[in-house]
Amino acid sequence: GLPSPFLRCPSQRLLDRVVRRYAEVADAGSIFMDHFTDRDKLRLLYTLAVNAHPILLQIFPGAEGWPLPKYLGSCGRFLVSTSTRPLQEFYGAPPDQTADLAYQLLGVLESLRSNDLNYFFYFTHVDADMFGIFNNGHLFIRDASALGVIDKQEGSQAASRTRENQDIFSCLVSGCQAQLPSCDTVPEKQSLVLVCQQLLPRLLQRKFPSPVQEEIDSALAQCGQGTQPDPEVLRAASRLKDILRPLRTCDPRFAYRYPDCKYDDRF
Known part of the structure; x- marks a missing residue:
């Protein structure tokens, strides 16, 4: 089977959510697959195997607070969703804007790590094209395939699944014959380390006067150290958010939180 990070660590609750919220079939909403034709099943399996991004947009919609753009539809290999500008276009933006984007990005990772539904999302790799910004300044994940x-x-269920007891999703991770690695090996810090190593330095480098820049660089260095224990990385990310928060300004460029930011410190 083709590798699918989305289904590396499946649970029955997650698979039920996929089946119930998959919008490309008639009578969507049931956890049973009775309403799936053979063609529907093949389309779902192929999409999950090749690129789970459109599935994630459907089962974790932005309308429910997830940091993903709205799914509008798909046809074959084409996916239609709300347009965003990639993060890399903002590397040369003014300091208050880059501080706002970095703050949002850390907040997105925090929501992926800890949320009311008890799903832990992690990136297998990151690049600037994976994150986009709407016209109102709001940052979202524009590519969830990783x-x-x-x-x-x-x-x-990965650890306990046997070859004789497999569902239709089983072979999408690494092949039916392969022994799946333990999901416990994915650390909480994984996404933070990747972002602090590869994205935030380019967004925040040489943007602020001393000593603020030195504080940012120090927090970034600690956040990006993959050899550090999870709590140390999480604390460094929290400290970085605290540094960035007062560097954000409140004006119409940040329409996603303006004018609320004039009256409420939470924004």
């Missing part, structure tokens, strides 16, 4: 999901509530 996102894995671990169900912290139910745990993963």
Whole structure:
């Protein structure tokens, strides 16, 4: 099978969510697959195997607070969703704007790590094209194909699944014959380390006067150290957010939080 980070650590709750919210079939909403034709099943499996991004947009919609753009539809290999500008276009933006984007990006990773539904999302790799910004300044994940999901509530079925007891999703991870690695090997810090190593330095480098820049660089260095224990990386990311928060300004360029930011410190 083709590798799919989204299904590396499947749980029954996650698979039920996929089946129930998959919008490309008639009578969507049931956790049973009785309403799936053979063609529907093949289309779903192929999409999950090749690029799970459109599936993630459907089962974790932005309308429910997930940091993903709205899914509008797909046809074959073509996907239609809300347009955003890639993060790399903002590397040369003014300091207050880059501080705002970095702050949002850290907030997105925090919501992926800890949320009410007890799903832990992690990136297998990152690049600037994976994140986009709407016209109102709001940052979203524009490419979720490198996102894995671990169900912290139910745990993963990967370790206990046997060849004789497989569902239709089983071979999408690494092949039916392969022994799946433990999902416990994915650390909480993984996405933070990747972002602090590869994206935030380019967004924040040489943007601010001393000593603020030195504080940012120090927090970034600690956040990007993959050899550090999870709590150390999480603390460094939290400290970086605290540094960035007062560097953000409140004006109409940030329409996603303006004018609320004039009256409420939470924005």
